Amino acid sequence: VLGSFFDKVYQPRIWNGIVHYTLQQARNECTELSLDARSSGDVAAYGNMFDLRTASQSITMTGLDLHVDARYALTFVDYEVFTKRDTFRLHGQADMGAWFPSAVGTALVSSEGYLSVPTASFIPVSIPPGTIQGFYVTLSSPNMISRSTTKLANQIYDLNDDLELRVGVSV
Numbered sequence: 001v002l003g004s005f006f007d008k009v010y011q012p013r014i015w016n017g018i019v020h021y022t023l024q025q026a027r028n029e030c031t032e033l034s035l036d037a038r039s040s041g042d043v044a045a046y047g048n049m050f051d052l053r054t055a056s057q058s059i060t061m062t063g064l065d066l067h068v069d070a071r072y073a074l075t076f077v078d079y080e081v082f083t084k085r086d087t088f089r090l091h092g093q094a095d096m097g098a099w100f101p102s103a104v105g106t107a108l109v110s111s112e113g114y115l116s117v118p119t120a121s122f123i124p125v126s127i128p129p130g131t132i133q134g135f136y137v138t139l140s141s142p143n144m145i146s147r148s149t150t151k152l153a154n155q156i157y158d159l160n161d162d163l164e165l166r167v168g169v170s171v
Contacts (some may be wrong), residue, residue, distance in 0.1 A: 047138030050168030
């Protein structure tokens, strides 16, 4: 694991980025959508743990864009993405064995400070309707930008018709 998994956990924090996903439509057609939770951040850490909850339809998560410290724009950064069924808070903060890898690699940070996890390195994550899925996203250095909040961990931070992004922690 790249970051400091079993080190300090800071909460509550809001993950800062974009979730890319597809919805299965009639006649086996898929619609590509996203939940954009980008905002100005005030905290840098190795990574974030957060939950997504699906609404009434299953989705397939196909990628992530991560907000990285702008000083690392146009440089390559190592990343890892892990996932688990149910909330990250259920064994996820103390047991790395609870997590399954979804992506690992190195990617170029854009001039705006975002790292797009390449689709080729991202194992799609299917999330059934009404299900909570935990995510742990980490970098090789403490440069992932998140936001502190007065909301409690697990409260809804952002949502659309398909997904809820819940307040998590930074590590």
